[in-house]
Amino acid sequence: MNDPVLLTGAGGRVGGAILDGIGDEYDWTLLYHSQPAEEPDAEYFVGDVTDAELMAEACAGVESVVHLAGDPRRDAPWESVLQNNIHGTKVLYDAAIDAGVERLVYASSNHAVGHFETERKPDLYRTDDDFKLDGTELPRPGNFYGVSKVAGETLGRYYHDEHGVAVCNIRIGNLTKAHPPIDYERGQAMWLSHRDCAHLHQRALEAEYEYEIVYGISDNDRKYYSLERAKEALGYEPKDNSAHFSGEDRVEEPEN
């Protein structure tokens, strides 16, 4: 019998990559923000993470939560990220603790550290630049979305310290299917392939840890995020590297 896991933000791009890759590995409960086009092959709810009653229902009987829900826009207005991302994470975590959930896997973001790039770009996107972030640095969010993701990480730290729940904050890079972003150095530096995304989340659901911050990208030559902690704490073994793709036969995909 598979472990019961709640996935919030199941209809988003990261949720899709996870369900494509490890959909058969867990007994999923799915939370969608709006009714999905196709009927999901799992128990599901439609609604907001800010809805405490709904979150109590969604967390019932669950062992782990993968929390992706929230306003995903880089330029999301403050009022939206304050409510959906910051407050929503608190409401969900309360419900999870009340339900006895043992593990919280949180979709943080590269935007939590976006302003490290400001003085260093484009050099840090290049292979001859040694600058690396490893997750021990104090965040420098690049926008209000990033501020909200740092707040979500901080809430995770608090719920871990206060309630003992295992927490892994994954600073997700630039997720695209099939191939890395084209003619976009930053996107190639922080590319996360769909299969590496699914594998990383599986490791976050399986590994033993207390509290972790890891970077969620493929093993790109151009990377300026260290993968050491993801490898060491989670056993992450990325298969992809944006440098292994030539420019041919590519189609553009939206940035994460």
Added chain:
Amino acid sequence: MNDPVLLTGAGGRVGGAILDGIGDEYDWTLLYHSQPAEEPDAEYFVGDVTDAELMAEACAGVESVVHLAGDPRRDAPWESVLQNNIHGTKVLYDAAIDAGVERLVYASSNHAVGHFETERKPDLYRTDDDFKLDGTELPRPGNFYGVSKVAGETLGRYYHDEHGVAVCNIRIGNLTKAHPPIDYERGQAMWLSHRDCAHLHQRALEAEYEYEIVYGISDNDRKYYSLERAKEALGYEPKDNSAHFSGEDRVEEPEN
């Protein structure tokens, strides 16, 4: 002519220590949450930091902001700190940037790192324990109030990176007048005397820096917060030490 400074939370305990100590050094604009008992000897406003129009008025013509306002209760409910402390700080900082303010001094708190104490107390309150926090560590808030203070620090980091405003986040310890807390090791470890509090804020208003996180305590033998950064970046020269007080003639004061 003195520099024009906006002080939010002017009616609180930290605000009182600042005005007592350096009230003559600046051209203050004061923000009170409710009408003060005595008519202030400076321009003042009464209202909420979440009131954008009021904040625009309060920031007009100001060079620096000392931001103390917010729900100060250690056990403040989430909804209150979300609104008053997190959202309020964002509203104030927006107004400050629009008004051309050059410096933001923010009252963060020991509660931003409260959960570092959990596994180490009471040893870390004692002089034979070498554990020290220095402000480079990732926060571990001990309550929702602490979560909100970390979010306020993060907003300061963002406004500095985005707008170039100088920001100093001061993690204020345990402010009491006259003498340190009695029979309370933690309070003695993180005591901040009134005169050290006023002097530290003056240094935060005078020193040249870009972005700083410092601990705001007196030079207590029992301290587990490093004062190195406050000394180096701000020129802080604390005069007090909780170890220099005997137990006689003391009266209890509420904890900060």
